[in-house]
Amino acid sequence: MTSEELEKLQVTKTVDARGTACPGPLLEAKKAIGTIKPGDIMEVLSADEGTKVDIPKWCAKQGHEYLGTIEVSGYFRIFMKKH
Amino acid sequence: MANKKMCLGLFTGSLDKLTAAGVILGGAAAMDMKVDIYVLLQGARAFRKDVGDDPDKLQMAENPNMKAEFLQSLKNLKVKTWVEFFKEAKEITDVKIHICGLAGKIWGGEKLDDFISIADDICGIGAYITAAQEADVNLFI
Numbered sequence: 001m002t003s004e005e006l007e008k009l010q011v012t013k014t015v016d017a018r019g020t021a022c023p024g025p026l027l028e029a030k031k032a033i034g035t036i037k038p039g040d041i042m043e044v045l046s047a048d049e050g051t052k053v054d055i056p057k058w059c060a061k062q063g064h065e066y067l068g069t070i071e072v073s074g075y076f077r078i079f080m081k082k083h
Numbered sequence: 084m085a086n087k088k089m090c091l092g093l094f095t096g097s098l099d100k101l102t103a104a105g106v107i108l109g110g111a112a113a114m115d116m117k118v119d120i121y122v123l124l125q126g127a128r129a130f131r132k133d134v135g136d137d138p139d140k141l142q143m144a145e146n147p148n149m150k151a152e153f154l155q156s157l158k159n160l161k162v163k164t165w166v167e168f169f170k171e172a173k174e175i176t177d178v179k180i181h182i183c184g185l186a187g188k189i190w191g192g193e194k195l196d197d198f199i200s201i202a203d204d205i206c207g208i209g210a211y212i213t214a215a216q217e218a219d220v221n222l223f224i
């Protein structure tokens with residue numbers, strides 16, 4: 001998805017993991033995805049460079065759909081759809 | 084699909100390697116892996132109730148003269164302690180911590196109650212080898 005498309009997504013849950021280092025953002029994502037319904041969109045905010053590699057791999061393994069990442073000043077917005 | 088299994092032989096009782104093990108456990112927890120940890124020789128000392136999270140009682144495996152910098156850096160980055168990592172992983176996925184009976188005795192721990200509460204049981208080497216044979220991922224730290 002393009003950044004413009006990602007911006008327009010109806011996000012059900014935003015997880016702000018900017019205060020944590022690896023594996024914090026991944027674990028925050030793991031905990032939060034259990035609280036939303038299949039088909040819902042979740043956004044993870046992370047200032048950890050590794051998260052933008054970790055989350056797509058995690059989504060692939062867990063069966064969720066990784067939608068894309070927007071790089072903002074100092075952090076990343078990572079979008080996924082729950083399976 | 085059945086959860087993948089990880090078997091971790093945890094020999095180390097050093098602060099830096101225990102922290103690395105904690106980070107790896109976090110990853111395994113995020114992936115819903117079933118984890119069995121076998122705490123061997125030096126590890127059993129770290130799991131003793133009077134040691135655990137106390138950094139004064141644990142050494143570094145590498146760069147021993149940089150322990151203070153290491154601890155400060157972890158604090159600045161808000162990284163959890165190794166025990167906190169292990170606890171969090173147990174909350175998220177199926178993690179069982181087995182203390183090697185011989186290792187426990189070497190460090191004066193005879194009963195489960197001599198170790199921090201995250202330890203699940205005391206076992207022998209047969210249990211470790213069996214779990215290692217059945218695991219999808221084997222690590223030794």
